[in-house]
Amino acid sequence: MLYIIIPTYNEAENIAKLVKVIISQPLPPVKILIVDDNSPDGTGKIADDLAKQYPQTVKVLHRPGKLGIGSAYITGFKMALADGAEFIMEMDADFSHDPADIPRLVAEVKSGLDFVIGSRRVEGGQIIGWGPGRKLMSRGAMDFSRIILGLKTKDVTAGFRCFSRNFLLKLPLDKINSNGYSFQEELIFYAERMGANIKEVPVTFLDRRFGKSKLSMGEVIKFFYNILRLKWLDWQRKNERK
Ligand SMILES: Nc1nc2c(ncn2[C@@H]2O[C@H](COP(=O)(O)OP(=O)(O)O)[C@@H](O)[C@H]2O)c(=O)[nH]1
Ligand SMILES: [Mg+2]
Numbered sequence: 001m002l003y004i005i006i007p008t009y010n011e012a013e014n015i016a017k018l019v020k021v022i023i024s025q026p027l028p029p030v031k032i033l034i035v036d037d038n039s040p041d042g043t044g045k046i047a048d049d050l051a052k053q054y055p056q057t058v059k060v061l062h063r064p065g066k067l068g069i070g071s072a073y074i075t076g077f078k079m080a081l082a083d084g085a086e087f088i089m090e091m092d093a094d095f096s097h098d099p100a101d102i103p104r105l106v107a108e109v110k111s112g113l114d115f116v117i118g119s120r121r122v123e124g125g126q127i128i129g130w131g132p133g134r135k136l137m138s139r140g141a142m143d144f145s146r147i148i149l150g151l152k153t154k155d156v157t158a159g160f161r162c163f164s165r166n167f168l169l170k171l172p173l174d175k176i177n178s179n180g181y182s183f184q185e186e187l188i189f190y191a192e193r194m195g196a197n198i199k200e201v202p203v204t205f206l207d208r209r210f211g212k213s214k215l216s217m218g219e220v221i222k223f224f225y226n227i228l229r230l231k232w233l234d235w236q237r238k239n240e241r242k
Contacts, residue, residue, distance in 0.1 A: 002030045002106055003085035005076035007069050011093035012041040013210035019050050019058060021099045028087070028106065033079060035061045035072040043093075069159075069214075070183030074173050081168060088168055090161040094208035097160040101203050105162040108199055114167035115191055117153065118160030119200035125155070129207025137220065145185050145227045149234070151192055154200060156185045167196055180219045182226035189230050 004022060008015055019032055032054075036044040047060040061075065073090060080088045087106050091097050101118055108116040119125045121142070127135065142156050161184075163171075171190060178186045191198060 001083075001085050002028050002087045002089065003033060003076075003080035003083070004030060004089045004091055004102070005033045005035065005073060005080065006091050006093050007035045007037075007072035007076070008039060008043045008047070008093045009037050009066055009214055010039045010041045010043060011211055012039070012043045012046055014093050014095060014208075015043055016046055016050060018093055018095060018099065019054070022102065023054065023057060025099055025102055027103060030057060031059060031080075031083070031085070032057055033059045033061060033076050034093075035063065035076050037063045037066045037072065068179035068183075069181065070176065070179035070186075073183065074176065077163075077168055077173060081165065086165050088163045088165065090159055092159050092208075094211060096205050096208055098204065098206070101160070102162075104201060105160070108201060109162045109164050112197070113199050114164050114196040115198045116162045117155055117158050117198065117200045118203035118205075119155040119158055120203065120205045121154035122200045122202050124202030125200075125204070126202075127205045127207070141220070141223055144224065148227050148231050149189055151185075151188060153188050153192065153198060156188050157181060159184055160203060160205075167191070170194065177229075178222065178226045180222055181215060182219075182223045185223070186226060186230065 015034065022032060034047040036047055038044060044062055051058040051060050061079065077088060087109050089102065097118060105116050105118055120127050138157065145151060145156050176183065176186050176190065
């Protein structure tokens with residue numbers, strides 16, 4: 001069974017449409033878990049209606065307030081594992097990630113990989129709709145983290161991912177400290193240190209048409225701080241071994 005986890009904060013214009021498009025894809029048995037942080041725009045109510053409409057498929061987890069994308073995913077991973085999921089996906093609610101790419105990502109994990117990334121930074125991948133400012137910031141953040149942490153993965157902040165059950169069972173979920181955008185990069189940090197079998201497959205990322213991005217300046221600062229924190233952890237670990 002495939003579990004698709006979708007964190008939402010103010011995605012009222014997107015979530016119902018997205019769920020319908022996902023359900024129309026040629027997929028193995030699928031469950032969609034929406035983790036809503038009490039969105040002021042009523043996304044949680046729309047999610048509940050979807051769960052009523054598709055009781056076998058759609059599950060909703062309501063949290064009391066905006067607790068961050070990282071903890072939304074970690075809680076979602078634990079629920080998916082407890083429910084017996086074989087494949088677990090991360091996906092945004094805003095159509096930046098094309099539901100038509102889901103079968104391709106799942107097939108790669110099925111073929112024996114641990115962790116497959118829908119990547120904008122490999123040959124054939126692209127970003128449509130971002131201005132030069134956001135593109136530059138994204139590239140700078142990625143290059144910085146790859147150089148400082150020595151990561152091999154190119155698209156370290158991608159939020160379109162598929163994991164195998166075995167990999168998530170081994171991943172030290174409770175060690176992952178960051179809760180905002182740096183969560184994605186921190187997960188890759190641990191995955192690479194574990195020697196996970198990671199593959200990036202090219203996707204076209206489309207900027208959202210409805211709703212607002214939740215990426216704030218505070219998140220960007222935390223992202224850089226977190227890279228340095230992980231570097232420090234790595235350095236301590238190396239010294240302990242000496
Ligand atoms: N539950 C929850 N979802 C969030 C939070 N912050 C962002 N999201 C969701 O995470 C996904 C990615 O956020 P988005 O604003 O699209 O970021 P961007 O694509 O980097 O501009 C979207 O589905 C958001 O609704 C949060 O604090 N809690
Ligand atoms: Mg987005």
